[in-house]
Amino acid sequence: ETGVTQTPRHLVMGMTNKKSLKCEQHLGHNAMYWYKQSAKKPLELMFVYSLEERVENNSVPSRFSPECPNSSHLFLHLHTLQPEDSALYLCASSQDWMAGPGPYEQYFGPGTRLTVT
Amino acid sequence: GQQLNQSPQSMFIQEGEDVSMNCTSSSIFNTWLWYKQDPGEGPVLLIALYKAGELTSNGRLTAQFGITRKDSFLNISASIPSDVGIYFCAGSVNNTDKLIFGTGTRLQVFP
Numbered sequence: 001e002t003g004v005t006q007t008p009r010h011l012v013m014g015m016t017n018k019k020s021l022k023c024e025q026h027l028g029h030n031a032m033y034w035y036k037q038s039a040k041k042p043l044e045l046m047f048v049y050s051l052e053e054r055v056e057n058n059s060v061p062s063r064f065s066p067e068c069p070n071s072s073h074l075f076l077h078l079h080t081l082q083p084e085d086s087a088l089y090l091c092a093s094s095q096d097w098m099a100g101p102g103p104y105e106q107y108f109g110p111g112t113r114l115t116v117t
Numbered sequence: 118g119q120q121l122n123q124s125p126q127s128m129f130i131q132e133g134e135d136v137s138m139n140c141t142s143s144s145i146f147n148t149w150l151w152y153k154q155d156p157g158e159g160p161v162l163l164i165a166l167y168k169a170g171e172l173t174s175n176g177r178l179t180a181q182f183g184i185t186r187k188d189s190f191l192n193i194s195a196s197i198p199s200d201v202g203i204y205f206c207a208g209s210v211n212n213t214d215k216l217i218f219g220t221g222t223r224l225q226v227f228p
Binding site for chain 2: 006043110
């Protein structure tokens with residue numbers, strides 16, 4: 001409904017695994033975001049891509065590696081994660097202010113529930 | 118860094134009651150957004166506010182952009198069971214800035 005899809009919806013992985021999360025937006029936006037949502041914490045912004053360039057990396061550990069091949073797709077590659085990385089990972093998209101008129105509200109996907117064992 | 122304080126943290130109300138929640142900031146924001154998150158889903162945008170004093174409605178929901186630019190309010194009238202969820206406020210200083218999210222208000226509605 002929101003125009004932003006995420007796969008998989010649930011993922012269980014061991015600490016030595018490598019996996020990827022995928023996000024796709026069908027809203028014609030040109031900025032995409034990865035957020036981490038842990039219990040009882042505000043949403044934490046991880047990465048921002050604008051016009052396919054990474055414009056923000058909020059001190060995220062290198063075991064999280066984003067990729068934005070085009071304005072509609074965003075990936076988060078995961079490797080050697082820790083149990084404390086278990087959380088809901090949310091993708092969002094918006095118009096970017098540098099690319100033209102707004103509105104600039106962010107629209108979220110349903111999230112990937114990640115459990116690291 | 119900037120923080121948004123959202124209150125109350127949780128509310129337990131009876132169906133049909135009106136609900137009020139608010140969000141306050143230590144600094145001035147020029148955009149306020151209100152989202153609702155259902156269990157196991159991502160946040161869904163409810164209302165966007167861009168002008169101080171602005172009052173905007175979306176069905177039974179009404180949100181206001183505080184005159185001081187440091188707060189915003191969300192009201193839900195005549196609550197129904199599907200209003201259950203977590204309500205988040207989010208703000209930004211300007212359109213070029215990232216959104217800062219509040220900690221959420223968890224709403225439970227009893228029939």
